[in-house]
Amino acid sequence: MLIKKADDIPSSEITPKSLYLNRRKFLTGTAAAGVAAVAAGVGLHEIASPSSVAQADAKIDGIQKSPFSTTEVITPYKDVTNYNNYYEFSTDKYEPAGLAKNFKTRPWTVTIDGQVKKKQVLDVDTIIKMAAPEERIYRHRCVEGWSIVVPWVGFSLSELIKRADPLPKAKFVEFTTLFDMRQMPGQRSHVLEWPYVEGLRMDEAMHPLTLLCFGMYGEVLPNQDGAPLRMVIPWKYGFKSIKGIVRIRFVDSQPDNTWHISAPSEYGFYSNVNPHVDHPRWSQATERRLGEFRKRPTLMFNGYDQVASLYSGMDLKKNF
Ligand SMILES: Nc1nc2c(c(=O)[nH]1)N[C@H]1C(S)=C(S)[C@@H](COP(=O)(O)O)O[C@H]1N2
Ligand SMILES: [Mo]
Secondary structure (H helix, E strand, O other), X not given: OOOOOHHHOOHHHHOOHHHHHHHHHHHOOHHHHHXXXXXXXXXXXXXXXXXXXXXXXXXXXXXXXXXXXXXXXOOXXXXXXXXXXXXXXXXXXXXXXXXXXXXXXXXXEEEEEEOEOOOEEEEHHHHHOOOOOEEEEEEEEOOOOEEEEEEEEEXXXXXXXXXXXXXXXXXXXXXXXOOOOOOOHHHHOOOOOOOOEEXXXXXXXXXXXXXXXXXXXXXXXXXXXXXXXXXXXXXXXXXXXXXXXXXEEEEOOOOOOHHHHHOOOOOOOOOEOOOOOOEOOEOOOEXXXXXXXXXXXXXXXXXXXXXXXXXXXXXXXXXX
């Protein structure tokens, strides 16, 4: 990605801008609300939660808890929704929040095709209703060295795959993002090849951790975080978790993926979080969680050891 070496970045750039904004707000208007909330026994997490920001109808009903959730501290909503990689809108992480404000997520259809018995074009709301929504609190790490802990809402992609009924020939799944220059100003520049595409091997796609995601923090996904439908694959670098999906295609050979097309020596197909394989331009050994200043060690598979068996016998230095 178009970034400097981690060590060259002043901490003012790494620290989410919203932290500064929050601090300023706290010194002005929000301070009274904060004091009132503490007096009323309302936690700080509730202050930072989306309901005060988003519309009331954004809430998702019937969300179930998941045994896959981490108990780590959840990253504040404001950071997760104001520091985004979404090149269709901008390469500046502070800009998608504003530029995606009027992005149209309805009506929205998803084409399911390729090596599959039930080729079809589905309304996104039909997909969302396929299975019960679960909250999955996952760690998520960007290849650039920042990480977040987010209560995503969705269900295992395997629920959709089972219903689509892939043929035995289907060995991989390819995902495609919407291509619409009028709505996505970043697509007018050739910073990446459009539309954004990503892929998974079938066993990765079927793994229960692999999340088809349509919400976060109990509410529908904000546009800048990939509404109406995105992937979240918590053991892989963030760029595998494609946003704004319009097509899910089952294929017999390994599909290409946008960042590999852009810089094949820097980004592979597998892209498993791996502190032992450095990016050619920086170390992957540590990470900084949004909202924190200290660095913490990055864990193999981002700490999701249960996926290790998917890669037994593979050289993960070659298959990075
Ligand atoms: N379509 C699309 N999906 C995308 C991206 C993008 O630019 N376009 N960026 C990826 C990268 S690099 C990361 S780190 C995550 C960021 O997700 P977040 O903004 O919700 O944290 O989205 C991924 N999905
Ligand atoms: Mo990323």
